Every structure is written in C-alpha cells, then in structure tokens.
Amino acid sequence: MIITAFLIYNVINLIYASIIIKKYYEVFIMDALWKNTTDLPDYESLKSNINVDIAIIGGGLAGILTAYKLKEKGLNAVIFEADKICSGTTGYTTGKISLAHGLIYNYLIDNFSLEQAVEYADCNKKAINEYEELINKENIDCEFEKCSSYLYSALYDYNLKEEFKAAKKCNLECEYLEESELPKGIKGAIKYKNQGKFNPLKFVKHIIKDLKIYDHTFIKEFDEQNKLLTTDKGYKVKADKIVFACHYPFVNSPGYYFLRMHQERSYFLICENKKKLKNIYLNVDEKGYSFRSYDKYLLFGGEKHRTGGNKEGYKYNLLREKLKTFDKNYNEVGHYSTQDCMSIDKVPYIGLFSDSLKDIYVLTGFNKWGMTSSMFGSDIIADMISNGLDNKNSIFCPSRFDTKGVAKSAIKEGPYSIKGLSKEFLNIPNTELDKLLLGHGGVVKYNGKKVGVYKDEDGKCYIVSTKCPHLGCELSWNPDEKSWDCPCHGSRFDYMGNIINDPSVENLEFIEKKQ
CATH class of the missing domain: 2.102.10.10 (Rieske [2Fe-2S] iron-sulphur domain)
Incomplete structure (x- = not known):
C-alpha cells in the first residue's frame, strides 16, 4: 500500500514536472510564430567564384518574389542570403496582406497628388488580388483567409475621418464605423474590405521550390563599375544585373539611402487566444498596437520606437499591461521583436538604385508593409528587367525628391545623425x-x-x-x-x-x- 502510494505520488510529480517543462519549452521556442510553424529548407553557402545573369541580394520575401517573377518570365536569378532565407523581417512579420497602411492616403494626396495616391492604392490592391490568385492557382496551403482590416483610434477621430475621405477618393472599398467588434473605448474606425492574412513562411516554402538560393552568403562589397559582388569569405559574383532586396542597402553612394531612411523596432507577444478574431486590426495612435489571430494564437504588438531609442526597456512589459485591458486572463507563450525600414516620405523605394547606375535595382523602405510591397515591387522590378521599362513617373521611383513630405521629413531626420555623430x-x-x-x-x-x-x-x-x-x-x-x-x-x-x-x-x- 505504501509502495503504491509512493509510486502514485512520483507519477503525479513527473506529470506535473513534464507540464512545467513543456510550458517552459514552449515559451522558450516561441520566439517567432512563423518560424515555429514552418521548416524552410537549408541551402548551401557560396564556395567559389561564379557568374550569374541576375544576382538578388537578400533572401526575404521581396528577393524571393522577385526571383519567382523573373523565372516566370524565363529569366534566371540567383538569391544570396547573409543568414538563412526569411530569417529577417519576413520571419517576424504579422502576415497581414493589407492596403490599410495607417493614415497614409490623406498624407499622399497632400504631399504627392491624388493621381499618385491612387497609384499607391491600386498597386496594393493588385498585390492582394495577386496573392489570392497565386495561392489558388498553385494550391498553396498557407492558411490564407480573406478578411477585413480595421484602422482604429482610441483618442480622437478627426484624423480617421479625414483618412476615410481620402481613401474614398482613391476608390478604396471601406466604411467608417463608430461601433464594432473592436475593444471598448474606441473613438472611430475605418473598415477596409477584401484584405487578407496568411502564414508567410508556408507561402514562401512553396514558391522557392525551383529557385537557386545560397544561404549564409554575406555580400560585403559592391563594385558598381564591373557589377561585381564580393562575399565576406572573398568569393566573387559577377552579374549582368543586380537587385538589392537586402532590407537596408549597405551601399552608401550613389543612392544615399542612409539619408532617406531610418529603422524602427516593434515588439510582439504570442498568446494563446480564447476568442479567434476573424479580422486584422491596427491602432493609429502613437503606440501603434496591432493584433490578429492565427490558429490558436493571438499576435499582439506595438510599442514601436526608432532603432536606438529604447534606453529604458520594459517594452514587453508595457505590451503585457496593455493586453490586460483587452483580456485579463491571456496566456503568453512567447515574444519577439522586429525591425523595419522607414522611408523619409512614407513610400517604398522600388526601381533603379540610382540614375547613375545601369542595371542595378532596389526594393526597400516598406514602412512595415512588406507583404503587399514585396508583391507589387517584385512585379515592377521584373517588368523593368525583362522589358527594359523605367518607372521615373511612378510614386515609387527611388529618384523622387520633389514632394513636400521629403522636405518636412529631412528637417526631422537630420538631427538624429548629427546627434549620433556628436555623441561619439x-x-x-x-x-x-x-x-x-x-x-x-x-x-x-x-x-x-x-x-x-x-x-x-x-x-x-x-x-x-x-x-x-x-x-x-x-x-x-x-x-x-x-x-x-x-x-x-x-x-x-x-x-x-x-x-x-x-x-x-x-x-x-x-x-x-x-x-
């Protein structure tokens, strides 16, 4: 009897310990939701000098989609990734396929033109449709769902109402709401219909099947005259055309992207979700809270700041406190952070890297909206390479400098570099x-x-x-x-x-x- 009781006691302790270990292990591994739900293949690193038709620097979604689109046009591109494909921003995205990019359309009309704001809207609308068509055509199992995207404010609704008017001018399908399934206390919301969400790495896993990729191949040098790339191991890549899809271009001149972008960090909690949310949500107030459901999880993020501006810390704790206002009994199973390139005028740079460089292209400055930007951006680059087209009149042309937004942002951005250099x-x-x-x-x-x-x-x-x-x-x-x-x-x-x-x-x- 005593032995039986002792055995039962130990079994109970073992079960309890296994639960604790499992819980700890789950928290430990859930540092990025997509990486923990999808295994991408490993690729070898470059180990010799090679010649290629088109070299793509960067193995995130932008580089992968560009290679995919070029292959569809009968062109061969090779991807060179410094780490493992999708180990950067793509692996840490929210997976929202949306054109509801914050308070963007009123800004574009004021600082560019209505015509260019419509171009921005149409490109993102096309990207959403293209995801759906490609996923259906290829029968890609990536949990793609059509949904609505909500922009909401808990502080005021004037800016939202102005954004709603601008969105309607851009022919976007949306409506203004004062009550919805959103958290209590909102002042107003814009509901954009026919948006999407998916698992980006499951999508990538399908489209990379026939692409040539080198992992752990860090491109460190660029010889613009000879179109020659050099890795950190000293291997040379000679290319006819080069695409910079490496998040933030490491080449300072020409192009001067370091004068036209900064980077921001955001923080996310992964929580087991009692109530599955059908739609996707973004708060347009200062903290920029974002949330969506995936399977049994809730992705809740925000507390954004300029990179280098988190001296006090506690960002995850601030998120936890905020989430309690929505759900006091949430169950956190992981957390992570991510980094995004922010262009000086809120519009991506897609096209020729510089007017002075022939056959060198760039995709960058996605302003946290890399899913749609990568899709339509890859179309632009693939068309430019295959058909010799230019996009000098496009809102996305990297050589643009004549908008009011650039002047305003330049005044704001300049002091950061001056302060950083003077402190050193x-x-x-x-x-x-x-x-x-x-x-x-x-x-x-x-x-x-x-x-x-x-x-x-x-x-x-x-x-x-x-x-x-x-x-x-x-x-x-x-x-x-x-x-x-x-x-x-x-x-x-x-x-x-x-x-x-x-x-x-x-x-x-x-x-x-x-x-």
Whole structure:
C-alpha cells in the first residue's frame, strides 16, 4: 500500500514536472510564430567564384518574389542570403496582406497628388488580388483567409475621418464605423474590405521550390563599375544585373539611402487566444498596437520606437499591461521583436538604385508593409528587367525628391545623425565599469576611454567599441534585447559585437572579455 502510494505520488510529480517543462519549452521556442510553424529548407553557402545573369541580394520575401517573377518570365536569378532565407523581417512579420497602411492616403494626396495616391492604392490592391490568385492557382496551403482590416483610434477621430475621405477618393472599398467588434473605448474606425492574412513562411516554402538560393552568403562589397559582388569569405559574383532586396542597402553612394531612411523596432507577444478574431486590426495612435489571430494564437504588438531609442526597456512589459485591458486572463507563450525600414516620405523605394547606375535595382523602405510591397515591387522590378521599362513617373521611383513630405521629413531626420555623430566624439561618460549592475549594459569609461559594456549575471563584462562601423554614430544599449543599436541608421549588434541588422557590413570592434 505504501509502495503504491509512493509510486502514485512520483507519477503525479513527473506529470506535473513534464507540464512545467513543456510550458517552459514552449515559451522558450516561441520566439517567432512563423518560424515555429514552418521548416524552410537549408541551402548551401557560396564556395567559389561564379557568374550569374541576375544576382538578388537578400533572401526575404521581396528577393524571393522577385526571383519567382523573373523565372516566370524565363529569366534566371540567383538569391544570396547573409543568414538563412526569411530569417529577417519576413520571419517576424504579422502576415497581414493589407492596403490599410495607417493614415497614409490623406498624407499622399497632400504631399504627392491624388493621381499618385491612387497609384499607391491600386498597386496594393493588385498585390492582394495577386496573392489570392497565386495561392489558388498553385494550391498553396498557407492558411490564407480573406478578411477585413480595421484602422482604429482610441483618442480622437478627426484624423480617421479625414483618412476615410481620402481613401474614398482613391476608390478604396471601406466604411467608417463608430461601433464594432473592436475593444471598448474606441473613438472611430475605418473598415477596409477584401484584405487578407496568411502564414508567410508556408507561402514562401512553396514558391522557392525551383529557385537557386545560397544561404549564409554575406555580400560585403559592391563594385558598381564591373557589377561585381564580393562575399565576406572573398568569393566573387559577377552579374549582368543586380537587385538589392537586402532590407537596408549597405551601399552608401550613389543612392544615399542612409539619408532617406531610418529603422524602427516593434515588439510582439504570442498568446494563446480564447476568442479567434476573424479580422486584422491596427491602432493609429502613437503606440501603434496591432493584433490578429492565427490558429490558436493571438499576435499582439506595438510599442514601436526608432532603432536606438529604447534606453529604458520594459517594452514587453508595457505590451503585457496593455493586453490586460483587452483580456485579463491571456496566456503568453512567447515574444519577439522586429525591425523595419522607414522611408523619409512614407513610400517604398522600388526601381533603379540610382540614375547613375545601369542595371542595378532596389526594393526597400516598406514602412512595415512588406507583404503587399514585396508583391507589387517584385512585379515592377521584373517588368523593368525583362522589358527594359523605367518607372521615373511612378510614386515609387527611388529618384523622387520633389514632394513636400521629403522636405518636412529631412528637417526631422537630420538631427538624429548629427546627434549620433556628436555623441561619439564629444560625450564622455561618467559611469565606471564597476558601477554597472549585473545583467545590464551601457556606455562607460574604462581605462580612460569610452566603451560599451554588457555585464552578465555572473559579472563577466563584454567590452566593445561604441562607434558604429557604418558611418560612425554612437551606439545605444537596448536592454530588452541585449543589443547595441544605432540611432542614426539602424545597424544592430549583439553584446559580443556581431552584426544583427544592416546597413553595417562590419562587426563592432571587440575590445575584451573581463571577469
């Protein structure tokens, strides 16, 4: 009897322990929803010099769709990805296929023209339709669903009403609501019909089947005159045409994209969802909360900030507190963050990289709307390459500089670079190394020099340079992600100094590891 009771007791403990371990493991692995639901194939890295017709730098959705569209036109393109395909923004997107890009259409009419605002709307509308047609034609199992997209405000509705009027001028199918299934306390909402949502990596897994891809092939140098790319291992890629689809172009001149973009970070919780939401939602107030359902999960995100601007941390905790106002009993199973390129005038750059470069193309500055931008952007690039077309009169043409929005944004953007550079050269920290708390990082004074230090829970110090290798701005410590982030152009590095995000192509100088 005693032995039986003892066995039962131990079995119960084992079951309880297995539940705890399973729960911990689930939380641990759910760092990105799509990556945990889809296994993409591994590709070999480039190990020799090669010649290609078309080289595509970047294995995210934009690069993959461009290669796919070119193949449809009978052209051969090769994708070169620095890490593993879709390991960047594509793997961390919300998977919304929508033209409801915040308060965009009223802005476009005011700063461009009604004609160009309609072009923007039509391209995104076409992208949504093209996803549906391609998915049906190829019978792609990626959980694609048609739905409505809601933009809502909890603070005021004047801007939303103006946006609604602008959307109607652009011939978009939408309606204005003051009551809906949205959370209580909203002031107003715009409902856009016939939008979509899907699992982007399941979609990618199908369309990459016949594409030539090299993983772990970091393109580090670009010889514009000879159309020659060089990897970090020294291998050469000679191409007739080159497409930069690598998130943020690492080439500074020509093009000068570092003067025309910055990067933003957003944070997401993955929660088990008691109530499945049919539609997709975006709050247009400052924090920019976003949510959608997928299977048994809810993706809830926001707390956006310019890269390098998260000195205080606690972004995930702020999200958790906000989510409690919607659901007090939510069950979090993971969290992650993502990074997006933001163009100076809120419109992507799609077309020739620069007027001075022939046969060099770019897709970047998607402003957090990479699903539709990648689809219609790949169409534009594929048409330009196959038919020799130009898009100089398009709103997406990278050489545009004559809108009111550019002038306003340039005034706003300039001080970030000036401040970042001046801090690197002029600011001397007062904090000493021994004053840094365990588990914290920061810019400190060490041996009379300014350095960046992360002190782990065991007291080990990882000391790096605070100077961004891209253009020399001073880096800022991100406590939520234990990374060094550049507030000027968005390069990011782990606490050991290794590159996480471009445009830098060099690691930080690692000074020493100190106990």
